[in-house]
Amino acid sequence: MRKRKQPNQTKIISITSGKGGVGKTNIVCNLAYCFASMGKKVMIMDADLSLGNVSVVLGLAPKYNISNVLYGDKQLKDIIISDKNGILVLPASSGIPELSNLTETQKMTLMSRFGDFLSDIDILLIDTGAGISSNVIYFNLAAGEIMVIVTPEPTSITDAYALIKVMSTKHGQKNFSIILNMAKNEKEAKGIYKHLGIVADKFLKVSLSYAGFILYDENVSKSVIMQKTAMELYPESKSAACFKKLAYDIISQDEDGYSSGNLQFFFNNLFKKS
Numbered sequence: 001m002r003k004r005k006q007p008n009q010t011k012i013i014s015i016t017s018g019k020g021g022v023g024k025t026n027i028v029c030n031l032a033y034c035f036a037s038m039g040k041k042v043m044i045m046d047a048d049l050s051l052g053n054v055s056v057v058l059g060l061a062p063k064y065n066i067s068n069v070l071y072g073d074k075q076l077k078d079i080i081i082s083d084k085n086g087i088l089v090l091p092a093s094s095g096i097p098e099l100s101n102l103t104e105t106q107k108m109t110l111m112s113r114f115g116d117f118l119s120d121i122d123i124l125l126i127d128t129g130a131g132i133s134s135n136v137i138y139f140n141l142a143a144g145e146i147m148v149i150v151t152p153e154p155t156s157i158t159d160a161y162a163l164i165k166v167m168s169t170k171h172g173q174k175n176f177s178i179i180l181n182m183a184k185n186e187k188e189a190k191g192i193y194k195h196l197g198i199v200a201d202k203f204l205k206v207s208l209s210y211a212g213f214i215l216y217d218e219n220v221s222k223s224v225i226m227q228k229t230a231m232e233l234y235p236e237s238k239s240a241a242c243f244k245k246l247a248y249d250i251i252s253q254d255e256d257g258y259s260s261g262n263l264q265f266f267f268n269n270l271f272k273k274s
């Protein structure tokens with residue numbers, strides 16, 4: 001039986017990156033699959049407001065998005081969809097302006113609707129866009145727990161550094177976790193993390209923690225073509241083992257009572273008065 005969670009204990013994690021195409025959406029969907037298999041109630045917020053593709057990766061076809069709540073007559077329950085494994089998805093909307101540009105009334109409308117509906121979610125994963133646009137920064141700041149995806153490509157590392165730099169120097173965010181994706185092996189992953197950590201510490205006075213790594217595995221791209229997660233299609237693959245370990249580590253941290261977020265706090269941040 002599912003353990004009752006304490007009120008206000010929702011883990012809110014943004015999965016983000018400086019460079020595009022580093023595997024955010026696949027990591028979000030595969031982690032969500034793992035969490036759902038562990039009996040957790042998990043929701044993905046597709047926060048890539050212009051090019052969201054969580055639904056594509058999960059083989060879902062959402063009819064509505066946040067703009068239908070904001071401008072139409074839909075309730076949140078009408079726009080949130082569930083895949084057959086119980087993963088809830090809040091679809092992206094290319095139809096709404098940057099969230100920071102919403103009016104106070106619009107923010108209040110969304111706030112109240114979100115707050116009621118989401119109180120029993122255990123984990124909210126936010127799949128952000130790439131780069132340093134205001135929307136990416138906005139969702140990351142609201143989430144509090146930020147996981148930056150990096151691959152061994154030098155451009156991905158320099159772009160991750162640029163994102164961390166903006167978030168720390170302009171917005172005072174000092175804690176980030178790093179996930180190495182498409183790694184050859186654990187040694188390579190840890191080496192890149194260490195290098196990035198030294199530079200971030202020296203020049204930005206920011207502490208990076210190592211969340212884990214996902215091996216390069218062609219089964220991930222094969223699964224995208226099939227519009228299912230690698231976890232579901234290739235549970236014995238090398239990437240699946242990494243996704244499972246990462247999910248387990250994230251949950252263990254949660255169950256130690258460490259870094260649980262508060263959904264109301266998240267939505268307050270997201271829709272706060274500017």
Ligand SMILES: Nc1ncnc2c1ncn2[C@@H]1O[C@H](COP(=O)(O)OP(=O)(O)OP(=O)(O)O)[C@@H](O)[C@H]1O
Binds near residue numbers: 026182214221
């Ligand atoms: N561990 C991996 N091994 C091999 N291929 C991978 C791995 N992770 C992701 N990929 C592939 O990399 C490509 C980009 O992945 P994905 O769409 O998840 O990245 P993204 O960071 O969400 O991109 P965007 O910035 O455009 O939103 C996909 O084709 C995916 O199959």
Ligand SMILES: [Mg+2]
Binds near residue numbers: 026048127
């Ligand atoms: Mg993506």
